[in-house]
Amino acid sequence: MSYxxxxxxxxxxxxxxxxxxxxxxxxxxxxxxxxxxxxxxxxGIIVGFALTQDxxxxxxxxxxxxxxxxxxxGNEWLSDTGLLAGDAPQGLIxxxxxxxxxxxxxxxLQHAHIDTNAVLVGDxxxxxxxxLIVNGVNIGPEYLYVMLAVLxxxxxxxxxxxxRLKLTTFDRQFANVLGMRTRLLNTAFxxxxxxxxxxxxxxxxxxxxxxxxxxxxxxxxxxxxxxSVMMALTAVFAVAGALAGFWIAYxxxxxxxxxxxxxxxxxxxxxxxxAKIATHxxxxxxxxKSTAAAISAPNVGAVAGE
Amino acid sequence: MTPIACECRDLSVAYREDPVxxxxxxxxxxxxxxxxxxxxxxxxxxxxxxxxxxxxxLAGTSEFFGKPLDDVRNRVGYMPQSASVDWDFPTTVIDLAxxxxxxxxxxxxxxxxxxxxxAMAALEQTGMQAYASRQIGELSGGQRQRAFLARALVxxxxxxxxxxxxxxxxxxxxxxxxxxxxxxxxxxxxxxxxHHHLGSVLDxxxxxxxxxxxxxASGPGEETFTKDNIRIAYxxxxxxxxxxxxxx
Amino acid sequence: MPKRSxxxxxxxxxxxxxxxxxxxxxxxxxxxxxxxxxxxALGAFAYLRKQSLISDVIGHAxxxxxxxxxxxxxxxxxxxxxxxxLLIVGAVVTGTLAALFANAVAARTKIAIDTAMAxxxxxxxxxxxxxxxxxxxxxxxxxxxxxxYLFGNAASITRADLTTSVAVGALALTLMIVxxxxxxxxxxxxxxxxxxxxxxxxIDTLMFSTIVIAIVIGVKAVGFVLMVAFVVxxxxxxxxxxxxxxxxxxxxxxxxxxxxxxGAYLSISLGNVPTGPVIVLVLFSIFLMSLLASPKRSIVVxxxxxxxxxxxxxxxxxxxxxxx
Numbered sequence: 001m002s003y004x005x006x007x008x009x010x011x012x013x014x015x016x017x018x019x020x021x022x023x024x025x026x027x028x029x030x031x032x033x034x035x036x037x038x039x040x041x042x043x044g045i046i047v048g049f050a051l052t053q054d055x056x057x058x059x060x061x062x063x064x065x066x067x068x069x070x071x072x073x074g075n076e077w078l079s080d081t082g083l084l085a086g087d088a089p090q091g092l093i094x095x096x097x098x099x100x101x102x103x104x105x106x107x108x109l110q111h112a113h114i115d116t117n118a119v120l121v122g123d124x125x126x127x128x129x130x131x132l133i134v135n136g137v138n139i140g141p142e143y144l145y146v147m148l149a150v151l152x153x154x155x156x157x158x159x160x161x162x163x164r165l166k167l168t169t170f171d172r173q174f175a176n177v178l179g180m181r182t183r184l185l186n187t188a189f190x191x192x193x194x195x196x197x198x199x200x201x202x203x204x205x206x207x208x209x210x211x212x213x214x215x216x217x218x219x220x221x222x223x224x225x226x227x228s229v230m231m232a233l234t235a236v237f238a239v240a241g242a243l244a245g246f247w248i249a250y251x252x253x254x255x256x257x258x259x260x261x262x263x264x265x266x267x268x269x270x271x272x273x274x275a276k277i278a279t280h281x282x283x284x285x286x287x288x289k290s291t292a293a294a295i296s297a298p299n300v301g302a303v304a305g306e
Numbered sequence: 307m308t309p310i311a312c313e314c315r316d317l318s319v320a321y322r323e324d325p326v327x328x329x330x331x332x333x334x335x336x337x338x339x340x341x342x343x344x345x346x347x348x349x350x351x352x353x354x355x356x357x358x359x360x361x362x363x364l365a366g367t368s369e370f371f372g373k374p375l376d377d378v379r380n381r382v383g384y385m386p387q388s389a390s391v392d393w394d395f396p397t398t399v400i401d402l403a404x405x406x407x408x409x410x411x412x413x414x415x416x417x418x419x420x421x422x423x424x425a426m427a428a429l430e431q432t433g434m435q436a437y438a439s440r441q442i443g444e445l446s447g448g449q450r451q452r453a454f455l456a457r458a459l460v461x462x463x464x465x466x467x468x469x470x471x472x473x474x475x476x477x478x479x480x481x482x483x484x485x486x487x488x489x490x491x492x493x494x495x496x497x498x499x500x501h502h503h504l505g506s507v508l509d510x511x512x513x514x515x516x517x518x519x520x521x522x523a524s525g526p527g528e529e530t531f532t533k534d535n536i537r538i539a540y541x542x543x544x545x546x547x548x549x550x551x552x553x554x
Numbered sequence: 555m556p557k558r559s560x561x562x563x564x565x566x567x568x569x570x571x572x573x574x575x576x577x578x579x580x581x582x583x584x585x586x587x588x589x590x591x592x593x594x595a596l597g598a599f600a601y602l603r604k605q606s607l608i609s610d611v612i613g614h615a616x617x618x619x620x621x622x623x624x625x626x627x628x629x630x631x632x633x634x635x636x637x638x639x640l641l642i643v644g645a646v647v648t649g650t651l652a653a654l655f656a657n658a659v660a661a662r663t664k665i666a667i668d669t670a671m672a673x674x675x676x677x678x679x680x681x682x683x684x685x686x687x688x689x690x691x692x693x694x695x696x697x698x699x700x701x702x703y704l705f706g707n708a709a710s711i712t713r714a715d716l717t718t719s720v721a722v723g724a725l726a727l728t729l730m731i732v733x734x735x736x737x738x739x740x741x742x743x744x745x746x747x748x749x750x751x752x753x754x755x756x757i758d759t760l761m762f763s764t765i766v767i768a769i770v771i772g773v774k775a776v777g778f779v780l781m782v783a784f785v786v787x788x789x790x791x792x793x794x795x796x797x798x799x800x801x802x803x804x805x806x807x808x809x810x811x812x813x814x815x816x817g818a819y820l821s822i823s824l825g826n827v828p829t830g831p832v833i834v835l836v837l838f839s840i841f842l843m844s845l846l847a848s849p850k851r852s853i854v855v856x857x858x859x860x861x862x863x864x865x866x867x868x869x870x871x872x873x874x875x876x877x878x
Contacts (some may be wrong), residue, residue: 086604095783099831211676265677323863
């Protein structure tokens with residue numbers, strides 16, 4: 001497999017793996033929790049790397065994902081104490097864990113040579129190495145298969161739990177009355193999100209992974225009346241952004257993930273503005289139509305009024 | 307003696323360390339329409355939430371048709387307060403009604419034609435069929451409540467819990483919903499309604515519970531909905547005084 | 555990451571005289587302490603207005619502004635691109651834009667505020683990373699160490715930077731004191747403040763600007779990514795000890811100052827550890843201790859009291875049941 005195709009495939013698969021759970025992240029209003037998770041998994045990744053010496057290791061991915069879950073549960077616990085106002089509980093734990101991670105990186109105890117730049121944005125162009133060789137044939141980057149596995153797990157989870165996820169997200173109390181284990185489902189889902197963040201870290205880093213998770217789904221929500229439509233549109237936006245991001249990065253000779261994040265942002269703004277204008281036009285047309293109807297049949301209204 | 311649809315014994319609930327419900331003993335005869343009324347903060351919603359396991363009680367037990375909730379979930383329907391859901395959620399009115407079938411679908415079945423047909427029938431019952439493909443955020447307050455009532459109907463339960471279903475709705479929606487309630491009552495279903503407007507309770511409820519942290523009175527409307535009981539429950543608050551003055 | 559080896563001979567601990575006789579160490583200590591005090595004091599208002607997370611957005615979104623300021627300085631004016639004042643101006647501009655963008659998205663679309671913040675944060679930050687890469691790819695003068703905007707490099711604080719930080723911080727604190735009454739009213743009773751005729755928009759803008767300043771003055775020492783902790787953590791800790799606004803602002807400033815000074819000292823005397831993250835950990839420890847040890851709100855005491863109260867309540871209710 002050629003280098004360029006490897007990078008493109010990796011961008012597409014990574015964006016899809018992140019965007020699918022992103023739909024529920026956005027609808028559950030958990031976007032800033034993901035911000036917390038993505039910062040907090042850093043020490044988990046560094047320690048995991050020291051132990052496994054392999055960023056693709058499943059043990060590292062699951063272990064560091066637990067660190068992310070810790071933030072979710074820690075945030076919940078801090079809110080439950082009732083001692084803190086507003087969204088402050090969400091802003092206290094993750095900077096501390098991230099700071100610990102940065103200290104670990106700078107100490108370079110395990111000679112990981114992860115530079116801080118890569119911590120924030122990753123490097124998709126480097127993530128394609130090493131390639132997986134089967135029977136002497138290069139079948140693409142090893143990391144591509146890691147992300148494929150994550151995509152498969154995410155897709156399977158969403159497929160199996162679709163009705164449950166939908167109902168607990170929309171109307172948690174009703175789901176509880178139907179006997180659904182909403183808390184367990186929520187924890188499992190956040191673990192999955194955390195795992196996705198850790199797996200995508202190498203390609204897109206701690207901060208831009210938020211973009212991949214949140215922005216395609218948010219863009220889709222702007223113009224979706226139904227959840228199934230939103231899921232499909234999210235996938236479309238995710239892939240479009242991955243391709244465009246790769247192309248922009250290629251032309252400008254810059255990082256693919258940063259270009260993807262910027263393109264996603266621009267895409268969101270464009271769709272938001274277009275949707276606004278479209279509803280505006282529709283509303284105008286509707287109101288002019290109803291005025292016309294009122295003028296053409298004034299007597300009917302008068303009779304009905306009496 | 308009529309059989310009992312649901313009851314709770316010595317149910318107490320505390321938020322942190324403040325008691326919200328004190329030793330509530332509450333029972334609803336099968337086939338009745340029970341209105342729960344009381345002032346703000348009396349614990350009306352908390353009572354049904356605690357019975358349904360949405361709030362963990364400090365002490366006490368609840369039973370439905372003589373069994374714990376887990377055994378009879380498919381016979382119990384619930385209509386939450388409208389403020390508790392996300393109106394920007396991408397779902398249409400028909401999708402919302404179909405959610406009423408999720409409890410019986412189990413793990414791997416997805417709602418199909420049969421479920422959609424049932425949902426559509428329920429929407430017709432509440433007069434919402436014309437709005438089936440609208441996104442729920444585009445509905446008025448009354449239409450939203452009718453859509454949620456349709457979802458509860460789709461569940462085909464024997465016992466309905468409704469939390470303030472008439473809050474902030476128009477007269478037309480209110481009438482449509484009352485018609486549905488009377489219909490359900492005629493079919494022998496049991497309905498428990500949390501309600502905050504004293505004046506209209508007896509329009510659709512045959513049983514009334516007056517609640518203010520503990521039960522003031524509970525039973526057939528004409529026995530319990532008396533001036534004295536209302537005065538005790540409301541501790542002479544303005545709303546109750548106005549109502550009593552009007553009622554003479 | 556550039557190594558933060560604090561050029562000193564291997565010694566277990568550093569005494570204070572040695573510490574303060576070193577010019578660089580003094581600059582680091584005073585620079586970070588000033589930042590801690592200013593962001594602690596102003597963070598109190600962000601905390602009370604329940605806008606803690608927006609400071610994370612502002613911090614990340616300040617990056618492209620600072621980099622654009624660098625490019626402007628180098629390409630257009632031909633001056634030193636790492637001028638602290640210019641950097642602050644650039645950071646304030648994009649930081650504010652990002653916050654306004656997030657609020658506008660939440661107000662005008664069906665997107666919820668937390669998602670709007672996440673969109674704003676990553677998009678602006680992505681732009682910053684693109685600019686950073688662009689600067690790295692081109693031979694601009696003075697671009698060395700520009701990566702430090704991310705995590706800061708306390709050792710790079712110069713006397714001029716310190717002067718600028720103090721001046722800008724003092725300006726923000728002065729604004730806070732001059733408009734104390736308005737800020738307070740707007741924080742606790744926004745409706746009343748509008749009715750009394752304080753122009754809500756003006757007060758909001760002023761208050762918001764001071765908060766943005768509190769976030770961006772830390773760029774050189776701490777970097778943009780971790781500044782959220784400087785704004786969120788000290789007030790959250792201070793809130794556990796006091797119920798009054800003046801008390802909270804003062805204590806939050808004290809916590810910010812002490813945490814930063816102590817963190818700076820620790821990072822230097824431990825050697826080879828970046829200053830910003832160490833300060834963040836010190837601040838977090840102060841917060842945890844406040845949760846545990848504050849006399850009225852200690853989580854341990856509260857939890858025990860709650861368990862006891864619930865038990866007593868249950869007993870009381872049972873007793874009522876036996877003797878009706």
